[in-house]
Amino acid sequence: MENTKKILFLTGDFTEDYETMVPFQMLQMVGYEVHAVCPDKKKGDTVKTAIHDFEGDQTYTEKPGHNFTLTYTFSEVNPSDYVGLVIAGGRAPEYLRLHQGVLDVTRHFAENNKPIAAICHGIQILTAARVVEGRRLTAYPAVGPEVELAGGIFESVAPTEVVVDGNLVTSPAWPGHPKFIKAFLDVLGARIELGTPANLASAF
Known part of the structure; x- marks a missing residue:
């Protein structure tokens, strides 16, 4: 469809598996139309994902996930x-935030008041881009x-x-996906x- 609205989806190597696969x-x-991208990679390349889980340790465990194909x-x-x-979470944001192009793209959405959704460690890109000052997240x-430290107002909420x-939507981790x-x-x-099987939803 020519007028399908497009979403930009930032991900990268060792992104959290659910936090990339499910929203995408x-x-x-x-x-x-969702354009999943990673700096220095092109359409058809893959990123490796990691599954983060909570198994009684002081922090999450990490296991290999699926390979995800960029679009x-x-x-x-x-x-x-x-x-x-x-912006997906996992370990990818810690290195993606070092890429000037990622910061510039993020600032475009913030400065133009376009919807931004970031989950888990994805917020590290927002803080590096300095777009959270005075914002609740x-x-x-x-x-x-x-x-x-970046001037945001951090709200500690349940993972769900x-x-x-x-315009800013944030959640602590993948258990919050539904909301x-x-x-x-x-x-x-x-x-x-x-209730309309032939036309489940409209993004327009």
């Missing part, structure tokens, strides 16, 4: 083409000090919860039409 597929399901080339991204930005708890501040994705769709203005 759900946004496609409701009718968006667009980062160097060809024009931020003006997109109605929203999603959440993240994986270990990222809380970074949020506050979401925090929405205007996180619903809130992002609300901010995008997507209209879900239940």
Whole structure:
């Protein structure tokens, strides 16, 4: 469909498996064209994912996940083409935030008040881009000090919860996906039409 609205999806090597796979597929399901990108990689390349779980240790454990295929080339991204930005969590954000292009793209969405959704460690990209000052948001708890150092207002919420501040949607981890994705769709203005199998949803 020529007028399908596009979402930019930032991910990278050792991103959290669920936090890439689930939002990517759900946004496609409701009718968006999702351009999953990683700096210095191109359409058709893959990133390795990692599964983070909580098994009684002081922090999460990490296991190999699936390989995820990118759907667009980062160097060809024009931020003006997109109605929203999603930033996956996991270990990828700690190195993606060192890439100037990632910071520039993130600032475009913030400065133009476009919807931004970030989960878990994905918030590290927001803090590095310096777009959280005065904003209410959440993240994986270990990222809380970074949020506050960057001038944000960190809200400690359960992993199943979401925090929405205007165009900004954040959640601590993948257990929050149901509320996180619903809130992002609300901010995008997507209209879900239940009970209509032939036209499940509309992103327009």
